[in-house]
Amino acid sequence: MTDQRILLVEGESDKDFCQQLICTLKLYVTIEPETPRSLCQQAESDGVDVLRTIALPLALTRLSKKQITHLAVIVDADSSVQGYGFIKRRAQITTLLEQYGYIITELQSSISQGEIFSHTKAGIPSVGLWIMPTHSIDGMLEDLLLDNLGNPTQQSLLSKADTAINELGDLRTFKDTHLSKARLSTLLAWQKKPGTSAGKAYQAGVFNTDSAALTAFTLWLQAVFQ
């Protein structure tokens, strides 16, 4: 019987980066959703709600019958200021997992290694959870990448991007909660291949793949899917 490995992500940007990482790690994983959300005409904020209320429950029922053999979930913590944040996001997902029979352990000190929850019934596969950026603090995938740049050149580029953003004044229309997206997009716009994706940038060494945070993330992915 072939394994069916599923990684549930919130949206398009997370998907692209994870896809690249999965290829690099040689894990045979399908990332859901397969269809870009832009075709679905759903608002940005719907990503986690769709995951929480439809995609994840569906995945959990399939996991309990081994129609899926390995499952992991990646969501952004977002901001406590906006009513979300690491603790709340974790609670949203773990409440659902508990309803489906998963054992939710207390937050450990080793929390930034990600979590893998076992089921009360032996035989039903575990579920992995990683809340971006580092499974411990508020923020999003972009923060994980921006805080782990590969070399001083990239750092200088980022400083230039920050200066430019600060000088936008009235031209700036994006919210504070999206600042990290703006910073990362700008940084990627100025690479050797302008507009390169986060995933391709990862391959090209824009980020420090040996950093503690990125290593923790890749180790967690491998633990769930192998």
Next chain:
Amino acid sequence: MLDSLHIKNFRCFEDLTIPSLGRVNLIVGKNSVGKTTLLEAIDILGNDAVISNIRKITQQRSLEKIEELFNSKTQSSIYIGNLDHTTGIEISLTNGDISVRSIEGKIEKPTTDHSKSNKAIALKINTLQELFDLFDSEPRERLNSSSIYSSFSSTKLESEEFIHSLYGFLSTDDEFNDTGLHHLILEWLRIINNKINHLYFLKKEKNIIAMIKIDGINDAIPLQSMGEGIKRLLQMLLRGFESGMFSGEYGGFWLIDEFENGLHYSIQEEVWEKLFKLAKELDIQVFATTHSEDTVKAFCKVSLADDEVDGKLISLGRSAAIADNGKILADVYDEKTLAWIVQSGMEVR
């Protein structure tokens, strides 16, 4: 129509519950998870002579002993019916005695006539063969008194002789033109080729052959020449019509095994649309199985678009919990999930 399904102790089903059913139900799942067996269970429930259906199933599956119909030898009866046990049948085997009991229920049109309820037939039978011999020699009593009827469109293609006799049986008169059934057939066949304008049967030597006429071509051509898919579609439609024509007070069941056989993905949505429409017109309940992701996606789209007919996607699978011993479970996916399946492209077959 059945609002729910409970199958207990029948073949691979230890105790299967499906809490809600629609008018059109599509069942997905891996091989050997019981998709065809589920159809067989409904076929037994929905037929006027339970025994003849049991015979058909035992022959098709090469079973020898009646015990093989039972999931567990420790349990004495099989139950097939709805969840609250108001409509169903019970097959029991105790010390070589087999009894079949029907529970007539209150679906759709309740009847105040209680004289036929809980009718039981008890017999002393040791082998399946004795059972069948007995029923062949005496007039068969109908357990459900024409309350439900089911037709089965199996994975195998029927012969053209059979299709011809089924067609003849269903036609309201001997003419091949202008019957409701004939129009319906052409409507369906045109899904595959929209220039088909006539279907008839020809006797050639000792065989009966289905012939079709196409716009712009004088000579009729054998239906066979257009491939197996179109024959399959015709067969499926005739079975649907059959269940509608003979269904009684409690409706009819149209059972379709491996819906996708012979059908290209590009026509599946249209076939589903016509099927949904026919099910409503004939007041029948459809149970179909599939292995095809295209079929699932097409079904979801049509079901979501149709406000009048309720479609349900049901996934069968074996529990991964060690303590459940591979017990088969069913999940019914709601509309929001169907919409997600269509949008996200997630595989659910």
